Amino acid sequence: MSKISMTVNGKSVSGEVEGRTLLVEFLREDLKLTGTHVGCDTSQCGACTVHVDGKQVKSCTMFAAEADGAEVKTIEGEANADGSLSVVQQAFQDYHGLQCGFCTPGMVMAATALLGKNPKPTELEIREHLEGNICRCTGYHNIVKAIMAASGQDVPAVAAE
Missing domain, CATH: 1.10.150.120 ([2Fe-2S]-binding domain)
Structure with a gap:
């Protein structure tokens, strides 16, 4: 198990993950950010797309540990500060x-x-x-x-x- 920390949608988060834990799994299962969908598990569909350090990433292709120290933005972070749609x-x-x-x-x-x-x-x-x-x-x-x-x-x- 590895301890990781990152900023997700502007909030500092941390957790312990196995080396094989995918970023999409960490977001959905540990952080309960289920807006990021798992469609194919093979990086073909793009349903799991998030932004990592400002770059578009399919989160099923990245280990959670690789995002240690990163800034991650999910669909839940896309709305405006007042809650209105972007x-x-x-x-x-x-x-x-x-x-x-x-x-x-x-x-x-x-x-x-x-x-x-x-x-x-x-x-x-x-x-x-x-x-x-x-x-x-x-x-x-x-x-x-x-x-x-x-x-x-x-x-x-x-x-x-």
Whole structure:
């Protein structure tokens, strides 16, 4: 067992983990932050996407011990300080960028990372960035629209369904 400490959503946390404990397991099981979903356990779906030290990471590909000392942000940390939805979360709601909702936390975290690097991405850049995140329900059109809206761009410019 190893003792680890990190900052998660602005709060200092610590715990003891086995060397094989994945970050997603630590977040969900130890910290009870269940917004980060486990979809495939093979890093294919992106449902477990979080930010570690400002970088987009699939938390099923990282051991919790590797995040020792890091700053981690999960979907639970995306809302504004007053509890209202972030711009990206609000856009997903406004443009119906979700159906069953299982992929949504990972999609929001991926979109937030993209907009942090590229505030005005093209439709193609959005689609390329989301290649590591799978949605089985939406067909991605409304997710792309939501990200375009969150970036302040013209939503009707998105390819027709």
